[in-house]
Amino acid sequence: MTVPPPPWRSAPRRRAAKPTLSQASIVRAALIVLDDEGIDAVTMRRIAQELETGPASLYAHVSNKDELAELMLDAVLADILVPEPDPAQWDEQVKELVRDQIQAMAAHRGIARIAWDIAVPVTPNSLKQGEGMLALLRAGGLSLRQATFAGDALSLYAKAYAYEASGWTWGEIDQAEAGERGRQMVAYMRSLPPAAFPNLLQAGEFFSAETAKERLEFALEAFLAGLKAIAKS
């Protein structure tokens, strides 16, 4: 129960006590909230609270929550460094870049979801990643057209995998829920004629969080092998 300040003493407002608001500080605070409490906690009110202010104050530096999301993604993408293309090992470089992109996004659980909501990524670091990928693919001998299509598919897959990965690494609660779902699934499949899902029943063992990395490597291997076959013709 706080007491209103005495009216005879105009409350000394110390403005410089807290660092002044800025776009960068808002993005930083949003990422902190994201990492600490998950994507659902990233609300304008929660971000404002982190900065010890009100939600309306944010709109002076950020026009939208969508724009803020885009800035968050761009900040995360800034950490990924794109390599200088080396034609001798371009395929390994492509794989590594995809791995790095995924790792950067998965490091902030839920950020991959944001990436999906952005139709046309025009943010500086998005462009840097796109250009870097294109350069690698062209170093592999692909035409510009082929490189464009391949880069599109790879970035699509990277976003997809990162999104899935951020779901797995959430925490124990979701782990338990996922396990529950898995058991439901097996029970349902067993309740049907055994011949209904012969492959899927056995496939269950390969489809766990442990095999996530293997699944990624398999997909990269297959796609790049196909890319080389196409590039030759």
Added chain:
Amino acid sequence: MTVPPPPWRSAPRRRAAKPTLSQASIVRAALIVLDDEGIDAVTMRRIAQELETGPASLYAHVSNKDELAELMLDAVLADILVPEPDPAQWDEQVKELVRDQIQAMAAHRGIARIAWDIAVPVTPNSLKQGEGMLALLRAGGLSLRQATFAGDALSLYAKAYAYEASGWTWGEIDQAEAGERGRQMVAYMRSLPPAAFPNLLQAGEFFSAETAKERLEFALEAFLAGLKAIAKS
């Protein structure tokens, strides 16, 4: 301004006038709203309004909005028929199945977004699709392990592509906005040293809604070619 009914005449409540609520009818109404007004309009209140009732009434047949979303996705997936595996043309069958999945999802713009939010798809038609894909891949000579990983990658890509596609086919407003974004991007890239984005600047022409189908075919071609190379070894 409606007048309350006369108290001496007990208002004859005709219950059978509107078809009784059911899970199926709710899902149907939700899909109608989705197709007519987009994913943002799919709210419990709007669905209830479509059925001429209140939002609370829905919760007798659907425990959650998430569960409703899962049911919607399952209903959409029901339209896709999985082929009988033919080892002679398994690769073309795989491509066709992916195309069908994408088409079914893209037909209801926004449904692909739902697919992403479902961690472990255990719904009957999801399982049917998964089993069908696995059967096709095994017919191609892949081991169960390889088939599992390949099927995972393909379904990931299908969801990703469908989500992107539903964004493009939205309407003129988003088309205009996307064009605006594209122009911003080009302007930004031109404002930098021309050598900064040499590939990306030229790639822009290949990256439009018109080339969407080509991008899909390219990705399928590359991945399946790589799959065959892996299967042999």
Added chain:
DNA sequence: ATCCCCCTTCGAACAGTGTTCGTCTCACGA
């Protein structure tokens, strides 16, 4: 035939969301 119980229906409300409006206050240039 009667009664009772339980499932369905639904109006009202709650907590929370993004966003806007108008006011207030401060730091800086003239």
Added chain:
DNA sequence: TCGTGAGACGAACACTGTTCGAAGGGGGAT
């Protein structure tokens, strides 16, 4: 010293998913 304009912010709006409790009616048991 005095505007002045940009940033801060309290309050409110429209909207969301969801819950509660009171009705209502149909079907099974007596």
